[in-house]
Amino acid sequence: MKRELTLTINGQPYTGVVEPRRLLVHFIREEAGLTGTHVGCDTTSCGACTVLLDGRPVKSCTLFAVQAEGHAVTTVEGLAREGELHPLQQAFWEQHGLQCGYCTPGMLMTGAALLERRPDPGEEEIRRAISGNLCRCTGYQNIVRAIQEAARAMRGAAEPVSAGQGAAGAASAARGGMVP
Amino acid sequence: MSAVQATDVIGQRIKRKEDPRFIQGLGRYVDDITLPRMVYMALVRSPYAHARLKAIRTEAALAMPGVLAVITGADLEKAGLAWMPTLAGDRQMVLATGKVLFQYQEVAAVVAETREAAFDGAEAVEVEYEPLPAVVDPFASLRPESPLLREDREEKTNHIWHWEAGEREATEAAIRSADVVVRQDVVFQRVHPAPLEPCGCVADYNRGTGRLTLYVTSQAPHAHRTLLSMVSGLPEHMIRVISPDVGGGFGNKVAIYPGYVCAVVASLRLGRPVKWVETRTENLTSTQFARDYHMTAEIAAGRDGRVKALRVRALADHGAFDAQANPTRYPAGLFSICTGSYDFPTAFAEVDAVYTNKAPGGVAYRCSFRVTEASYLIERTMDVLADELGIDPAELRRRNFVPPAKFPYRSALGWTYDSGDYAKALDLALETVGYEELRREQEERRRRGELMGIGLSSFTEIVGAGPNHLFDIAGIKMFDSCELRVHPTGKVLARFGTRHQGQGHETTFAQVVAQELGLSVDDVIVEEGDTDTAPYGLGTYGSRSTPTAGAAAALAARRVREKALKIAAHLLECGEEDVQWADGRFQVQGAPARSVTMKDVALAAYTNPPPGLEPGLEAVFYYDPPNLTFPFGTYVCVVDIDKGTGDVKVRRFVAVDDCGTVINPMIVEGQIHGGLTEGFGIAFMQEIKYDEDGNCLSGNFTEYLLPTAVETPRWETARTVTPSPHHPIGAKGVGESPNVGSPAAFVNAVVDALSPLGVRHIDMPVTREKVWSILRSHGIRG
């Protein structure tokens, strides 16, 4: 039943001998020993286990490790580069975007993926993007603020002059409303 | 982190010292702990709410690969561990014997080499039940024909206790003679704190040392150690409880759960570390719920709106065991804060508690004991009175506030409010939201047939338990503590009996200590949660940390300063009476240029102490608060209702809080955002429901609904500052005010929107369907 499995996590290969029913989140936490990815529910609801699979945020509790073989997984431990915090990590710290810290790794992964795709997201767009991640402490407001601040910082790093607030509003409007 | 000037540390928005580990995935929560030879435990739980246990067969489970042991209630009974005391003077089954009393009750524990094998083993345990009729409704439970639930008790009734406060006759008389009396039934539904991290532990009994180390999700590690010692018979010094990083608590992690006891038993039996981490389903169906208070309030008033008396009755549903964590003298907690912010000449409150076939509890969920129920009741009923009298709810509140001149104020139900300026908070809230303009808009919209509502809540909380002559849990007085060690280089290790779960103690307590010692926040490290190293304390819940441990921090630091002053005098070569502490340093009176810093003193304490003085620089302070603290505020909520779907949209929410001296405004704001969001969830979606057979219908996050970023409104916060006169730095607790004060603001806003239809009350959660059915019953088709 068990099989040997090698996964690439944060650019490093990790090998484990596991049953096919081993959930990716347990492989990450136990075979790879990367405990930043958390488990908060059993119904694919909370997003505490969010990791990037080939750059896209997914719930690692709803994926078997075998399914991820050969794909690139990124966890919160892979966000900082060469000792430098990711701008989103920095912004969560600056903006008090976390309290107990349990949802934080998942939120960071979802937020980082959003900023890869959308350099200037508006508030509504951010709120939708993180709606698969539950937080019980912050009320989300400072998380939204942190993602906005990180977006500014990242744009600032990419282009010397920061784009204005107007673009954020336009991006949000372009997406359109979906609820009745 | 940049260095902060020593003299103005309190009141600064300082980035949290705890955050670097959390943002890098380097926090250490219970489930992150892995020990050599560790095994896993899973629990077998009852599918029935009420049933006799006929047989438990463990052979098949024991034959499964990897399964090491199966523990049943019968096994525990032999060791005298089948039952354990609750924190409320009742007892609770660890593993069921005889019968089960709620669905998902713990029936057996399976220990295996892997998590998978433990689950497989739990599935293989065969249990035979004989179902009994379940009692779900607390009122039905009190009827004589109701089945007796707790056969183990001497009292052969489902009634647990009766509690009352105030003046029964005077209140009755005032109600009889009043111009106006309003009466409202209000249910505060059963909810669950649902911290994002479920509960769990790793129990590690070492046969070589004879010591048990229990890593556990605990808001109160010392209380857990003492109680565990009492339950297990292990000597207390042979138990070390470590509560590592805690992923949210909100009251859910105060109690000792059967799973912890089973893991300890398993570790003792196997001599191996045993990990048990509950699933979310287990968390929601078996651990501490909150509320489930069925209340009636009556207010007597004059035509001018002046209140004359308040009478309150409540029925408290505690489920299968009275497992709340309340102070011994207060079975209904601080429910008698129900007179709120208003100057009631007289009042009477009584509560009866009852057993049902539901999960045991109920804990204070992000509030001090039963304060949310009380605050919601009075703030809801004041609106009913405003409606009855045709007086604007803001005006009615203003007319009845306890005036600033009356503080310290003795309430009709016996509390002494420390400080308050309620009108100031109300005024600021009304001004911030633009109240007059909103009322005009509302009138305009009503003419167009639109439904818009404005809801207020001017709450008063009671937190920081508490004075030791009144407050204890299981006999242990509710003090809290701080131990400070100033190292030779002027760096400080500060340890506390509290245990934060996101509240930011590592930063705010460091700010208090730094302020008192003239140091930088960077010079202070805060440690909590290890009973081997922290001074004894009662833990973190009920917004008590800042009122108790925060005070202990200031007073321990002042104790350090007393000794430091002697050393400073020695260094300054003058008499102690000539040295003063000013601007964060020791100065010679009249010659401020001659001074030494705490760093200078710290070094001297170890290298050059004055003759005759003990070397070293440390202090411990156990703080017995002279009174509780009474935070307050006014919240205003504005809603718009969709007549088609019944959807309630929160357009604006303004929160004005007064928690006395603010240590770190950033953290206070964060606490308020979070509490408002929980209040929002409770008002509109959170509810633990049961069907008539006692099956829990809300056992996971697909049915126990927590708001996401999309539903959550944007919060607008402001504050007034009315320091607590008895707290060393004037601070009050704040983490829970927004959860206590906000449910009434939300519901009041919805009721206000619907008041032209004659609506006076809607019970929470205010679902779309509840609103829709009101609209349709008034012929509004959408």
Added chain:
Amino acid sequence: MIPAAFDYAAPGSLPEAVELLRRHGEEAKVIAGGQSLIPAMRFRLARPGVLVDIQRIPGLDFLAEEEGVLRIGPLVRHAEMEASPLIRDRYPLLAETASVVADPLVRNLGTVAGSLVHADPAGDWGAALLAARARVVLTGPGGERELALEDFLVDTFTTAISPDEILTEIRVPAPAPRSGGAYLKIERKVGDFATAAVGVQVAFDADGRCTAAGVGLCAVGPTSLRAREAEAFLAGKRFEPEVLERAGELAAAASSPVADTRGSEAYKRDMVRILTVRALARAAERALAA
């Protein structure tokens, strides 16, 4: 919660996958995104003996309009439908549906085809694709067969698929000129299944009269439903308020909801009425704006 043990196979081709299904029969289950299956397995409500993972089969993630038909491959994820410029520009009904399926993280893994095969009446795609008159292609040992989505959805969690078949394509007729669609959903919160939802697709002639209407209902019957009477009633009509109101009533009458934690029968039925009216208005606005 931990799933019961199973065997795992990841075939590299469709014939190989079909052969695995044939060999294992009822024991086997196809997994694509797994966002419905894995949660069920974690609660041990589903206990397949063998999982056949089709994600490693190349070429199954096509999404293109060809010869008047939108072809959706079995590995197209909700998020791809949401982000695709083609879908956003030409199929607003489907774009809107994609944006309210579960939550954004689930949408990154879950597939449209998987959702249809799961056949949960509360799944959003069934209603939307019924409104869009979609057909499905099933591939088994004997080759391909195509059937209307209506005929595919047999009952709650039950479809016309055989244990040895794989849903290999969804076919949606390309929109006619002057057509538009909309999907409206009442959910208790993001991530919840619908309390009720309605998908509509309408087309008009140059006079603004409706030439074709599709109305699909979600979570108000044993399967996703078509509101046929409402569809027939709308044909030939201009979308005046009374017309929409009547269509809403007909759609409500076509629903057969059951009470649950999301709402009573009466509430759900009334929501079908409200959402139908609103969705038709929105779809018409889109159709006639172009």
